[in-house]
Amino acid sequence: MARQVKCAICKLEGTNESFISIPKSTKGNYYFCSDSHVKEHEYQELEKRKAKWIMDYIAKLINYDETKLFPNSIRKELNKLRTMYEYDVIYKCLCDGASTVVWKANNGGWSNEWGMVRYIFSIIESKLNDTVKTIKNDEMLMEKVDEQADKMTSVDVINEIDVTTTTVKDKSKSIINFLDEEDL
DSSP: OOOEEEOTTTOOEEETTTSEEEEOSSSSEEEESSHHHHHHHHHHHHHHHHHHHHHHHHHHHTTOOTTSOOOHHHHHHHHHHHTTSOHHHHHHHHHHTHHHHHHHHHTTOOSSHHHHHHHHHHHHHHHHHHHHHHHHHHHHHHHHHHHHHHHHHOHHHHHHOOGGGOOOOOTTOOGGGGSOTTTO
16 A cells, blocks of 8 residues: 655655655665655765764864764864865865874863864865865876876777887997997
8 A cells, every 4th residue: 555755855745656765774764756866865875974974083083082062063164164175075184184183182182162173174174275186186197097098908009000110129238338449
């Protein structure tokens, strides 16, 4: 017997027989009216896991006591950065500045929580432009490598190689061949 359900993304109503069902991590199911909404949900879940990974990493860097409530301001600052940069870029910047954060946490710490949050995110923000530039350069380099690999493996290029004109150099020459009789 069909029952009424709503799409988890667009809230369109339908039946559990006509919608796509994905099990939740706890109990029950998510329902989606299209494959594109399933992909959107998977993307959102991936983004949530990346954000949690970054926050867990920050907690590890600052030796945050698990009995305390994790600062909500870290989540807010992370969400602000996420509007402009991908989590992967933010995480790379955090990893690059991790030693500085650990040093500060172990040598005096911060006077208040907001100072800690601003210190951590100032380090991240100071590395963002360089990291983005490095990633773009790496991507351009990989594209060039792929293009060269495609050219080298092309059948036309392989057929154009003239094997008969290859020469072998005599490696037995030594410096003595270049010296005059007077130099000996």
